[in-house]
Amino acid sequence: MFAYRVSGLSVSSDLALPGLIAGDPCEPADIVIREGDVPTTLPEGSIAAGPNWQMADERFLLAVPGIVRMAISARREIRYALDGGDARDAAPFVGGTGFGILLHQRGRIVLHASAVRVGDGAALFCGPSGAGKSTLAAGLVGAGHALLADDFCAITIDPDRGAMVHPDGRQLKLWDNAIASLSLEAQRADPVRAKLRKFHVEPQAAVTAPLPVRAVYVLREARPPQLPGIVQPNIVDGAMLVGRNAYRPSLVERMRQQDLYFRAAALLAGARPGGVFTLTRRLDFADFTDVLDSLKAHWRTIGLAESVW
Numbered sequence: 001m002f003a004y005r006v007s008g009l010s011v012s013s014d015l016a017l018p019g020l021i022a023g024d025p026c027e028p029a030d031i032v033i034r035e036g037d038v039p040t041t042l043p044e045g046s047i048a049a050g051p052n053w054q055m056a057d058e059r060f061l062l063a064v065p066g067i068v069r070m071a072i073s074a075r076r077e078i079r080y081a082l083d084g085g086d087a088r089d090a091a092p093f094v095g096g097t098g099f100g101i102l103l104h105q106r107g108r109i110v111l112h113a114s115a116v117r118v119g120d121g122a123a124l125f126c127g128p129s130g131a132g133k134s135t136l137a138a139g140l141v142g143a144g145h146a147l148l149a150d151d152f153c154a155i156t157i158d159p160d161r162g163a164m165v166h167p168d169g170r171q172l173k174l175w176d177n178a179i180a181s182l183s184l185e186a187q188r189a190d191p192v193r194a195k196l197r198k199f200h201v202e203p204q205a206a207v208t209a210p211l212p213v214r215a216v217y218v219l220r221e222a223r224p225p226q227l228p229g230i231v232q233p234n235i236v237d238g239a240m241l242v243g244r245n246a247y248r249p250s251l252v253e254r255m256r257q258q259d260l261y262f263r264a265a266a267l268l269a270g271a272r273p274g275g276v277f278t279l280t281r282r283l284d285f286a287d288f289t290d291v292l293d294s295l296k297a298h299w300r301t302i303g304l305a306e307s308v309w
Helices: 087-105 133-142 176-181 235-244 249-254 258-269 288-301
Strands: 002-006 009-013 031-035 048-050 053-056 059-064 068-073 077-082 109-111 113-118 121-126 147-149 153-158 162-166 172-175 188-191 198-201 211-221 229-231 275-281
Touching (some): 031 087, 059 087, 068 087, 077 087, 087 109, 087 249, 109 258, 113 153, 113 211, 121 133, 133 176, 133 288, 147 162, 153 258, 162 258, 172 176, 176 198, 211 235, 211 258, 229 288, 235 249, 235 275, 275 288
Parallel strands (some): 009 031, 121 211, 211 275
Antiparallel strands (some): 002 009, 048 053, 053 059, 059 068, 153 162, 162 211, 229 275
């Protein structure tokens, strides 16, 4: 069995999940991941279903055709069965999508975002797949900011410290062109999936404790009429942007968590000294250094302490 620490939870798994924070094998597991029988359907009475998933109460079935099937239940177990793929191909889906669904079951706010440490808090970068979340986080790590999370961020609300984001891993996941552009070849590790030109990358520094969210940036591509830059929307629009960047947003509605996400989004949008911002930029690397510099200047403007550059 492997032991991991993911989003503040202890995980025991019989499946190797590369890139995660190693845990204490003697610690009682909050989450158990194991291979086993996975039914093809749930009993009648499922409250929702789609082409490759079904949900009923605290049970969720998910199929990734040709790779893996998962049964996620009782907010604490992911049972998987290989479906033509091998364990290496199954791992990113079990540790990614499967774990994200389980966090939804546990009532966590889960955003499709990467995060780095800025001063005593965290800056989050939200957006859909391909928006450049991991690439931007990698650039900031190279500029002296420790990695906190890559691809999804699990957030809890602390009565004293506000919205807290929990670390989900110790490695980035980058395409080979981003690795080459950022000169990270020496830190490249194993492929995320076999035959996929996306690799785990060891960051120079990573955070292993939760941090308060100081700023949230929603990434957008610079296309006319949208110009590059950082803009703060009003608090209502900011809250809506956060809600749209939930990890698997359809689950928020299916699990009747709209009120939870609305309250969390309003808290994030109204946070000080930061809040919610749009970051519009080109997706190539021509002005990548300028984007990092603009973030540095923005943090200085809003009074957000910086870590070492």
